[in-house]
Amino acid sequence: MLTDLANFIDCSPLCSTHEHTEYEHYYRASKPDVLTHLFDNYVIHDLQSAGAKESQLAALIDPSNDDVEHRFRSIQPYWDKIQQTGYADAVMLTAKRLFEIDELTAERIMAAQRASHFTGKEDERLTLLKGIGGLDHVQIDTNSRPFPPEMIGQDFFLYDLNMFDFAAGNPDFDLIESQLGVEVTSLEALESAIGTLFTISAPYAVAVKTQHAYARTLKWSPHSNEDAARSFEKIRQVGAKTSEADRLCLGDWCLSRIAAMCALHNLPLKIHTGYFAKNNFMPSENLRAGNLDALIKANPSTRFVLMHIAYPHSDELIALAKHYTNVSIDMCWAWSINPLHAGDFLRRYLHAAPKNKLFIFGGDAHLPAASVGYSLQCRKWFGRTLQKEISDDLMTEDQAIALARFFMTENPFDYYDLLNKKSALRSATMESIAASGHERAFGAPPKGIRDSGKA
Numbered sequence: 264m265l266t267d268l269a270n271f272i273d274c275s276p277l278c279s280t281h282e283h284t285e286y287e288h289y290y291r292a293s294k295p296d297v298l299t300h301l302f303d304n305y306v307i308h309d310l311q312s313a314g315a316k317e318s319q320l321a322a323l324i325d326p327s328n329d330d331v332e333h334r335f336r337s338i339q340p341y342w343d344k345i346q347q348t349g350y351a352d353a354v355m356l357t358a359k360r361l362f363e364i365d366e367l368t369a370e371r372i373m374a375a376q377r378a379s380h381f382t383g384k385e386d387e388r389l390t391l392l393k394g395i396g397g398l399d400h401v402q403i404d405t406n407s408r409p410f411p412p413e414m415i416g417q418d419f420f421l422y423d424l425n426m427f428d429f430a431a432g433n434p435d436f437d438l439i440e441s442q443l444g445v446e447v448t449s450l451e452a453l454e455s456a457i458g459t460l461f462t463i464s465a466p467y468a469v470a471v472k473t474q475h476a477y478a479r480t481l482k483w484s485p486h487s488n489e490d491a492a493r494s495f496e497k498i499r500q501v502g503a504k505t506s507e508a509d510r511l512c513l514g515d516w517c518l519s520r521i522a523a524m525c526a527l528h529n530l531p532l533k534i535h536t537g538y539f540a541k542n543n544f545m546p547s548e549n550l551r552a553g554n555l556d557a558l559i560k561a562n563p564s565t566r567f568v569l570m571h572i573a574y575p576h577s578d579e580l581i582a583l584a585k586h587y588t589n590v591s592i593d594m595c596w597a598w599s600i601n602p603l604h605a606g607d608f609l610r611r612y613l614h615a616a617p618k619n620k621l622f623i624f625g626g627d628a629h630l631p632a633a634s635v636g637y638s639l640q641c642r643k644w645f646g647r648t649l650q651k652e653i654s655d656d657l658m659t660e661d662q663a664i665a666l667a668r669f670f671m672t673e674n675p676f677d678y679y680d681l682l683n684k685k686s687a688l689r690s691a692t693m694e695s696i697a698a699s700g701h702e703r704a705f706g707a708p709p710k711g712i713r714d715s716g717k718a
């Protein structure tokens with residue numbers, strides 16, 4: 264018997280403020296099967312951590328091999344070892360909702376494969392995310408530029424402008440030059456290119472995103488134009504092989520420009536903090552959100568969204584949101600990394616910092632079936648967390664329901680100005696975009712998001 268609170272959370276729309284939802288064309292071309300729907304997501308990394316070989320995991324999520332029994336049995340010993348993890352919890356929620364599977368066995372998976380309707384059909388992404396996941400919209404980081412033309416004329420798939428390469432101090436010059444039709448041979452030209460990217464992209468973007476923590480420390484310090492110009496020259500000549508000092512110098516300089524452009528165009532700047540996807544390369548100290556304090560302080564008009572609750576350095580992040588007027592936190596990915604930690608984090612946050620600076624959900628997934636599982640997982644653990652607040656006499660059920668509504672939709676709508684953003688995207692056409700001189704913001708993606716080569 265569900266409580267009113269659990270019922271409200273189950274039945275209400277939920278905003279996803281961070282996903283990497285694969286483009287329609289590449290999703291359909293991937294011809295997903297039951298095992299890709301269930302396992303082609305973060306759970307792979309727990310399986311690898313438990314001892315599964317990369318070759319077994321690659322086979323597990325390869326739908327071109329229709330022997331689902333063998334593919335599953337090969338990793339079953341490792342699946343047994345991760346049953347209690349958050350990633351496995353989300354897999355089971357997906358299995359139950361999409362395939363009516365209570366326990367994963369080879370027999371059940373074979374039966375589900377025979378009966379599955381989710382084979383990569385047209386608009387299947389939308390059916391899964393909106394119809395089954397109950398999501399209001401998804402905010403997608405494609406890990407790249409330009410924007411896909413499919414974002415025009417609809418308001419469910421919203422997009423971040425990705426500036427990872429700039430912040431990493433390794434701008435993708437070929438991409439910048441081909442997208443903008445200019446040569447970038449000086450620091451001034453690079454600054455101009457950043458300005459142009461924002462001018463043509465900002466009316467359609469919901470935010471700006473960088474995950475440079477995967478390529479460098481988050482520690483930031485200011486650099487003069489002279490120093491940045493010297494680093495630019497070296498990087499332009501030898502690319503990524505240049506010294507770390509040069510990449511940090513140019514990356515920090517670019518971050519200053521990006522932060523200023525975010526303030527000018529009123530776009531939040533989303534920055535990956537904390538835990539790494541995949542396995543065997545995580546420099547923990549580099550990932551602390553506190554490394555960003557100088558950047559945050561130097562850009563008081565820029566709204567920063569620090570992502571993934573900086574797991575495991577989460578209390579430091581609460582302190583940043585409590586202290587800095589321009590810092591918000593996104594719990595994207597946090598429920599699946601560790602649902603107990605995420606629930607505790609939410610309670611510690613609520614008793615420390617303003618509620619309007621917290622976003623509670625992003626599945627952070629390529630495949631819509633995974634986002635469905637992660638959204639169910641968020642609803643489950645978010646509900647349990649608020650129920651604990653009620654049990655401890657810290658709020659009433661009515662207050663908890665109001666808070667749930669606030670976090671699930673009201674706050675993201677307010678912070679990301681979603682009524683206007685959605686309206687602008689819905690009404691945009693290729694003609695209106697060309698008339699505004701913004702057509703270079705869009706281009707057919709040459710490869711899928713999962714093959715972008717970026718974490």
Ligand SMILES: [Zn+2]
Nearest residue numbers: 281282283627
């Ligand atoms: Zn992500």
